[in-house]
Amino acid sequence: METLKKIFPLSFKEPTTNNLVVTIIVYIVVSFVVGLVLGLLAKIPLIGWIFSIVSSIVGLYCFIGLVLVILYFFKVIK
Numbered sequence: 001m002e003t004l005k006k007i008f009p010l011s012f013k014e015p016t017t018n019n020l021v022v023t024i025i026v027y028i029v030v031s032f033v034v035g036l037v038l039g040l041l042a043k044i045p046l047i048g049w050i051f052s053i054v055s056s057i058v059g060l061y062c063f064i065g066l067v068l069v070i071l072y073f074f075k076v077i078k
Helices: 002-007 017-040 046-075
Strands: none
Touching: 017 046
16 A cells, blocks of 8 residues: 555545545646647657557556545545
């Protein structure tokens, strides 16, 4: 659990409604912006696949962070 807290520091803030909403918005905006920028860069011929992989990893990180913040807020995980 300590490793998760180090990897996803936004997800394990004090469980208040304000922190929940702000963290969800941050994860969604970051995922959208990074996906948009890296999606445009993915059209570059030779290195486009690297940007596609990075975009997928960032999207996965944001999704896992969203799930963790919701689980932590409802005290499913401690």
